Amino acid sequence: MADPNQNFVGIVGGGPVGMMLALLLERVFPVTSSQRDLTRGFYQDVAWYGVDFLRELSWIPLQFALLLALKRYLIGNFELIPDGVVPAPILWIVGILIGDCLAYWSHRLRHHYDFLWNFHAIHHSQQDLNFFTQDRFHEVDIAIDQVIRTFPLLVLNAGWTVIGIYTAISLAHFRLYHSKIRSNYVWLRYVLVTPQSHRVHHARDSRQLNRNFGGVFSIWDEMFGTQYPDYDEYPEQLGIRDENFPIEQGAPLRDLPRIFAAQMIYPFWKMGRSGDRSIRTD
Numbered sequence: 027m028a029d030p031n032q033n034f035v036g037i038v039g040g041g042p043v044g045m046m047l048a049l050l051l052e053r054v055f056p057v058t059s060s061q062r063d064l065t066r067g068f069y070q071d072v073a074w075y076g077v078d079f080l081r082e083l084s085w086i087p088l089q090f091a092l093l094l095a096l097k098r099y100l101i102g103n104f105e106l107i108p109d110g111v112v113p114a115p116i117l118w119i120v121g122i123l124i125g126d127c128l129a130y131w132s133h134r135l136r137h138h139y140d141f142l143w144n145f146h147a148i149h150h151s152q153q154d155l156n157f158f159t160q161d162r163f164h165e166v167d168i169a170i171d172q173v174i175r176t177f178p179l180l181v182l183n184a185g186w187t188v189i190g191i192y193t194a195i196s197l198a199h200f201r202l203y204h205s206k207i208r209s210n211y212v213w214l215r216y217v218l219v220t221p222q223s224h225r226v227h228h229a230r231d232s233r234q235l236n237r238n239f240g241g242v243f244s245i246w247d248e249m250f251g252t253q254y255p256d257y258d259e260y261p262e263q264l265g266i267r268d269e270n271f272p273i274e275q276g277a278p279l280r281d282l283p284r285i286f287a288a289q290m291i292y293p294f295w296k297m298g299r300s301g302d303r304s305i306r307t308d
Contacts, residue, residue: 044157044198044202045157047202048157048205048207049157049205051202051207052205052206052207055207055208055209056207057206057207057208057225057260058206058260058262061206065154065156065275066154066274066275066276066279067153067154067155067159067274067275068154068156068157068158069274069279069282070152070274070285070286071152071156071159071161071162072158073283073286074158074161074162074286075158075161077161078161078163081165081168085165086168089169089173093172093176094180096177097180101181104181105181105182117188118187118188118191120182121179121182121188122188122191124178124182125175125179125188125189125192126192126196126240126241126242126243127246128174128175128178129171129175129196129241130239130240130241130247130250131174132170132171133171133240133241134239136167136171137236137239142167142170144293144296144297145164145167145170145293146163146164146167147266147268147271147293148162148164148289148290148292148293149162149164149167150228150266151265151266151268151271151289152228152264153264153265153275154264154275155204155206155228155264156204156205156206157201157204158201159204160197160200160201164290164293192242195242196241196242199218199219199242200241202221203219203220203221203224204224205221207221208221208222208260209221209222210222210223210257215244215257216244216245216248217243217244217245218242218243219238219240219241219243220244220257222259222260223238223240223253223254224238225264226238226259226261227239228261229261229263229264230263230264230265230266230267231261231263234254234261236252237252237253237254238252238253238254271289272285272289272292273285
């Protein structure tokens with residue numbers, strides 16, 4: 027899956043350049059005048075960033091290899107669109123659009139079903155969105171999402187280049203709209219997910235729950251009726267409505283490693299409590 031474009035965009039979007047851009051935009055267009063950069067949530071998500079770095083070097087490449095092997099085992103070399111039938115640029119566009127549509131449905135399913143939500147809730151437990159919140163995901167949540175989004179693209183024959191480019195651009199975009207930036211991208215909001223629309227997605231208000239599932243493009247929310255209609259709301263109350271979830275806000279810095287471990291274990295503990303659905307946000 028290695029691709030020069032992925033490496034470049036990953037450095038710009040996920041590295042120091044992307045972070046400096048996000049911090050600059052947060053100062054020029056802050057959501058609130060009192061917002062801070064270095065919060066407990068920020069420090070905790072930096073830890074998640076370190077875990078994500080280890081994922082990329084260990085089990086995620088292995089999972090891609092297993093998906094490719096599974097595809098070959100089930101259908102051999104069959105590809106829905108054989109090489110050379112469609113010009114490469116068109117195949118890239120189709121692959122990116124289908125990949126993003128799959129990401130929308132993966133996201134929506136992980137909110138809808140209890141088993142999937144138990145793991146995805148870790149991402150939504152962040153009460154203070156920041157540049158590194160995009161890395162705040164449980165391993166099980168990531169593994170399920172990769173299967174839903176990647177396997178159909180392998181059958182389509184979108185190719186590793188398309189998957190790599192889409193993944194890299196997505197990462198840059200994801201980090202930007204998880205930052206505390208007051209912007210709805212004006213008319214681009216009808217095409218792209220924005221910091222405003224994704225902040226609504228993380229809101230605790232019952233009016234805003236289960237809205238704005240899009241990854242890169244907002245067209246899927248418009249198409250499937252999940253777009254929140256107000257493009258100017260910037261909710262302040264974020265996170266999940268589960269009082270038992272181990273939250274880092276307000277905790278001493280020395281407790282963050284313990285809270286991190288508790289967050290990783292919490293979905294399994296939650297599933298062990300038969301019939302308890304309090305972690306759900308819907």
